[in-house]
Amino acid sequence: MSILNFISLLAGLALFLYGITLMGDGLNLVAGNKLEVVLYRLTSNRLRAILLGTLVTAVIQSSSATSVMCVGFVNSGLMQFSQAVAVILGSILGTSITGWMLTLSSIGGGGGWVELLSTTSITGILAVVGIVLRKFSKKTSHHHLGDILMGFAVLMFGMSAMSSAVAPLQDDPTFLRLLVSMSHPLLGFLVGMVFTAIIQSSAAAVGILQALSLTGGALPVLLGALGANRNGVRTAVAHLLIDILGAVVCGAIFYTVNALHPLAILTSSVSIVGVAALNTAFRLVTVVALAPFIGLLEKLTNLLVREKEPEKTEKTEESYIRLEDRFIRYPALALEQSHQVVDEMADRSRQSLCDAVALLKSYSEEGYEHVRELESLVDRYEDALGSYLLRITPTELTQQQNESLHKFLHAITDFERISDHANNLADSAKELFEKKLEFSQATQHELDVLAAAVLEIMDLTISAFVDDDVEQALKVEPLEELIDGLCSQMRSRHIDRLQMGISDQQQTFVFNDLLTNYERVGDHCSNVAVAMIELAHDVFDTHEYLDSLKLIKDAAFAENYDQFRARFTI
Numbered sequence: 001m002s003i004l005n006f007i008s009l010l011a012g013l014a015l016f017l018y019g020i021t022l023m024g025d026g027l028n029l030v031a032g033n034k035l036e037v038v039l040y041r042l043t044s045n046r047l048r049a050i051l052l053g054t055l056v057t058a059v060i061q062s063s064s065a066t067s068v069m070c071v072g073f074v075n076s077g078l079m080q081f082s083q084a085v086a087v088i089l090g091s092i093l094g095t096s097i098t099g100w101m102l103t104l105s106s107i108g109g110g111g112g113w114v115e116l117l118s119t120t121s122i123t124g125i126l127a128v129v130g131i132v133l134r135k136f137s138k139k140t141s142h143h144h145l146g147d148i149l150m151g152f153a154v155l156m157f158g159m160s161a162m163s164s165a166v167a168p169l170q171d172d173p174t175f176l177r178l179l180v181s182m183s184h185p186l187l188g189f190l191v192g193m194v195f196t197a198i199i200q201s202s203a204a205a206v207g208i209l210q211a212l213s214l215t216g217g218a219l220p221v222l223l224g225a226l227g228a229n230r231n232g233v234r235t236a237v238a239h240l241l242i243d244i245l246g247a248v249v250c251g252a253i254f255y256t257v258n259a260l261h262p263l264a265i266l267t268s269s270v271s272i273v274g275v276a277a278l279n280t281a282f283r284l285v286t287v288v289a290l291a292p293f294i295g296l297l298e299k300l301t302n303l304l305v306r307e308k309e310p311e312k313t314e315k316t317e318e319s320y321i322r323l324e325d326r327f328i329r330y331p332a333l334a335l336e337q338s339h340q341v342v343d344e345m346a347d348r349s350r351q352s353l354c355d356a357v358a359l360l361k362s363y364s365e366e367g368y369e370h371v372r373e374l375e376s377l378v379d380r381y382e383d384a385l386g387s388y389l390l391r392i393t394p395t396e397l398t399q400q401q402n403e404s405l406h407k408f409l410h411a412i413t414d415f416e417r418i419s420d421h422a423n424n425l426a427d428s429a430k431e432l433f434e435k436k437l438e439f440s441q442a443t444q445h446e447l448d449v450l451a452a453a454v455l456e457i458m459d460l461t462i463s464a465f466v467d468d469d470v471e472q473a474l475k476v477e478p479l480e481e482l483i484d485g486l487c488s489q490m491r492s493r494h495i496d497r498l499q500m501g502i503s504d505q506q507q508t509f510v511f512n513d514l515l516t517n518y519e520r521v522g523d524h525c526s527n528v529a530v531a532m533i534e535l536a537h538d539v540f541d542t543h544e545y546l547d548s549l550k551l552i553k554d555a556a557f558a559e560n561y562d563q564f565r566a567r568f569t570i
Contacts, residue, residue, distance in 0.1 A: 005165045006165070007450065008161055008164065008165035008490060009162055009165035009278070009533060010157045011161055012157075012161030012162035012164075012165055013159075014156055015155070015156065015158030015159075015161060016154075016155055016158030016162065017156075017157070018151075018154055019151045019152065019153070019156070019158055021151070022147055022148075022150060022151030022154060023147070023148050023151025023155060025151075026144045026146075026147030026151055027144070031166055035354060040377055042490070044296060046082075046086045046291070047085075047086075047291075049083050049087050049090065050086050050087070050089050050090040050093075050291060051090060052087065053066060053086065053087035053088060053089065053090025053091045053093075053094060054090035054091070054092060054093045054094040055090075055094065055115065056087075056091070056094065057090065057091040057093075057094025057095050057097075058089075058094040058095075058097040062293060064569075066087065066091040066094070067089070067430065068527045070084040070087050070088060078412035080300075081133065081238075081298055082294055082295065083300050084238070085238050085242075085297050085298055085301075086291075086294055088209075088238060088239050088242060089242060089286075089290060089291060089294070090287070091284045092242060092243070092246065092283050092286060092287065093280070093284060093286075093287050094284075096276070096279050096280040096283045100276045101507065106498035113372060119291075123152075123156040123157065123160075124153070125143035126149045126150075126152055126153045126410040127149070127154075127532070129146075129149055129152060130145075130146040130147070130148070130150035130151075130152075130153060131146065131150060132146070133145055133146030134146035134147065134150065137561070140396070142502040149409030157349070182417065185217075187265070188484065208211045211523035212230050212242070220338050235475070237301050237305050238297060238298075238301045241287065241297060241300065241301065242297065244285070244288060245286075245290060246282070246285070246286030246289070246290065247282075247286075249286065249289045249290075250282045250285050250286060253285065269453075306352070317333025320378065321344075321384045322337075322341070322460045323337065323338070323341060323379055323384055323385070323388045324337060328392060328395065329390055329395070331392055331395050331396075331397050331398075331401050332401065334388070334392050335392065335394060335401055335405065335408075337394075338385060338388060338408055339404070339408065341381070341384075341385060342385060342408050342412060342415070342465075342515050343413055343416050343462075343465070344381070345378060345381035345382070345385065346411070346415050346462045346465060346466070347462065348374055348377055348378050348379055349374075349415040349416070349418045349419045349422070349458075350458050350462055351374060352371050352374035352375055352378065352418075352419045352422040352423070353418060353419075353425075353455065353458055353521065354455065355367060355370055355371050355374070355422070355426075356371050356422040356423070356425035356426040356429065357425065357451045357454075357455065359371065359425070359426050359429035359430075360425065360428070360429045360432070360451070360514075362431040362446070363429050364431065367426075368426050368429070368430055371422060371423060371426040372423060374419060374422070375419045375420060375422065375423040378415065378416055378419035379416060379419075379542050381412070381415075381416070382412050382413070382415075382416040385408070385412045386409070386412060389408055389409055389412075391407060392405060393405065403535040405534055406531075406535065407531055407532060410527065410528065410531040411531065412527050412548050414524040414525070414527045414528050415524075415528070417520070417524050418458070418479075418521050418524050418525070421517040421518075421520050421521050421524075422517075422521075424513065424517045425518075426515050427509050428513050428514055428517070431510055431525055435506065437506060437507055437510060439503070439507060439511070440497065440503060441503050442493075442497075442502075443493075443494065443503065443507075443511070445570070446486075446490050446493070446570045447490075447511075447514060449486070449568050449569065449570050450483070450486050450487070450490065450568075451518065452570075453479065453482065453483050453486060453522075453564070453567075453568040454483060454518045454521050454522060454567060456479065456564075456568075457476060457479045457480060457483065457520065457521070457522055457525045458525060460472060460475055460476055460479065461473075461476055461525040461528050461529055464476065464528075464529060464532065465528055465532065468532075470532055470533060472529075472534045473530075473532045473533050474529075474556065474557075474560070475560050476525055476526055476528075476529035476530075477526055477529060477530065477557070478557050478558075478560040478561035479522070479560070479561075479564045480522045480523065480525060480526040480566060481561065482561060482564045482565055482568060483518065483519060483522040484519065484522070486568065486570060487518065487519045489570060490570065491512075491514060491515060493512055493570075494508065
């Protein structure tokens, strides 16, 4: 094999790996926006987890990518470690689809029109269609489809280049002696493992084996190709254990059978289809053999990678703000996780508001400090989510994902401001307690009604946001208008009480602060609901939408307003 052949082999390998990446990324963007979310939602059953791992890996053409997602799921608490092990088992089988795709390179032409069915013709046609879609179509989905077709074409050209580069080896005495020296299974295993570890792709290792298949002796190296290293700590160790144990189990079965009844396959050339079939068979045996022992694999991995004792400083509520960096390259997952964390943030804001309102009735220093702690926690939620969501922005998003991103960015600002107003309410409760100020019975009744309306709008807003319920969101604005009206009435009545000497100046300052903060909470709830409605109706001017909504006041708006007015009257 000349230096030129060796360079051609490397070039073919480079094209092969790039083709896999290009095709996998295209498939992921066309079909993968839902796959990742489905993957972690439907893995409660082990058999289902194995099947989903197989399916996802077959579609995105990368067991490594599946492993990365599993690491992220486990780290972020979205998936149990035992579920991740089952998914990894499935991914090992799913990646064998690449080998079957490569068998297309064995299709040849027989002259005339049959030549159009050859791999070269089909690959060339796909490459042309792919570049046309990529360059001349305006639809993003067509661009991704073009990437898939071009990726497949590049992959096949790489396979062809590798096959041509190694073709002289079938008559090379030195190479034949090397193959004979690798007939020992342990040596073949080690060579396959080292080679796969270097190129970081068991699919590429199988591809090169298929290119070498005419020379014979591929089986021991194929066993070693199952032992590639993977990403992450526990999940990586689990993946490595599965690979190694699978190779050992398959090798033990094969060579035991061969000892009892010599197999002709060891002394004959293995075709490209044969390599693909053996690759799938070995991976299937691995999955079947190890699936019943997922629990043992989990325990073994836990022994190898022990949990570190968490430091006391880490045992804070902030540690539950889990935003997995690995999901940034998978927008569907990143946004799904972001939604969950925004929901948590919203719940903390509601809790701070409820606790602050309770302080106005029964003040305590512990309750006051708790509201302040919640406000600080919500601030940290906003910082973490804001940074994370901005990192998602540069990625390619669908229209729906882009809308979700904007909705979350709007919401976190409003939820943070609500916690600020809750903190202000707690300050007012502290002032009332320390100065021993008490409102008149009539004023207290009005404040209770207003507080109930504000807590209602908060519950309504969060319920609409968490459930993505636009119908619920439509009820927020009528209640916000009622709250504005209540505040106006209460200010007028308080002025009357001042003139009659029922209220004094010190009470007035606190009273106005309470009204202002209650009113602002309603405004921010309105902002969240309106952002949801805008995105649902493709409207992007908040002020214009609100103005038109209040001017129109359709039947539904009026009905909701009347219902709320009947409940919250002063």
